[in-house]
Amino acid sequence: MLFFALNRSDALGRAVAAAGGFCVAKHEEREFDGGEHKARPLTSVHGKDVWVLHTLNGEPGASANDKLCRLLFFLAACRENGAASVTAIAPYLAYSRKDRQTKPGDPVTTRYVAALFEAVQTDCVVTIDVHNFAAFQNAFRCRTLHLDTGRLFAAEILARRGEAPIAVVSPDGGGIKRAELLRETLVQMSEGPV
Known part of the structure; x- marks a missing residue:
């Protein structure tokens, strides 16, 4: 197993790793002019079960959109480099509140985000206290794990x-x-x- 914590989630990732008794694997994140970025594992992921932690709440300097893209791109890079499985750990799952149409023409962003995780061949999505548990389960076609902190x-x-x-x-x-x-x-x- 390899456990990664993307930048802006690294403090939480170190705490999780310490509590679990495992290490945080090394990775690189780079920023480019124009707002683009890249992230890549610096440890071979080939044949490994990869777990990637990144919370998707917006914050100054990093929108929910930016954080979602970073997580998706990193998961895809791991899959393309031979990871046996990839699991996304998103303690806060952005866009999970819009899980149904309440007005004509409303987006159902929970399903769209689920489709993005599926598009990069994510095996499992782990999150905490989603807005609507049933809608969360129904939106995803890949395995999900919902942690209830009540x-x-x-x-x-x-x-x-x-x-x-x-x-x-x-x-x-x-x-x-x-x-x-x-x-x-x-x-x-x-x-x-x-």
Whole structure:
């Protein structure tokens, strides 16, 4: 197994590797005039199972689009250089919130992103707490692994609350179901009402 963490996800990648007891494989990323870039493994991937971590949230200097392209291009380079399998680890999966048409002509970006991963022959996509689990599963034709952090966050929330009551809210209608699941988890794990 080879584990890569692309730039801008390298701190998280080092933490994951340390927790898992494995190394982060070396790679190179270069920037070119005009906004283009390239990334390549500096370790032979031939015949290896390759895991690539890159979170796809936009940030100053790197849009979600830019980060998505970097991940896709790196996965494709690994596949073209003989990797036995390629797994994308995208803790935040960009465009997963637009999973259905809510207005005429709306894009279904979850499916488009899935098609991009499939186009570069990604074997598996791993992500955390997607917006809509069923839509996520239905969008991808390759294997997916969804990690639910509800119990982890619930334990941390309960450890920090002291005696204060907890209110679970959602910033929008789309998050109500996830907020309710978190509330239920908190009730199950706590000794008192939430």
